[in-house]
Amino acid sequence: MDDKVLEQVYQESLEERLISYIAKENNVSLEKAMAIYYGSKLSNKINQGKEGMQYLDYKVLADILKETEPELFEK
Template structure:
């Protein structure tokens, strides 16, 4: 597999785990968690690979999201 394909597969798995964790840890639906994640600045950073943030653990990323963009959880 090409590096780009592997990176895409990794990122998709990361997003799935992150969204599921956001839903579970906040007692919300997957749909709401998806809305929070895809409406966040963090999702753009992960997608663009800014600061290699996409290599952090999904639980750490969920914590970062809640700390930096708490308004999305209201």
């Protein structure tokens, strides 16, 4: 397995944990949590590898998302 494939597997796992955590912590469905995450600027930063965001813990990323993009969490 080369580095690029390993990085992709890690990122997919990170996104899964992050979405599950968003759903649990905000008492929303997984579908809503996915919409929150994939509709965020943070998801673009993670996918593009900007600012090293992809290496942060998923709980830290959830906190950053809620702090920087609170409008995504409005009902």
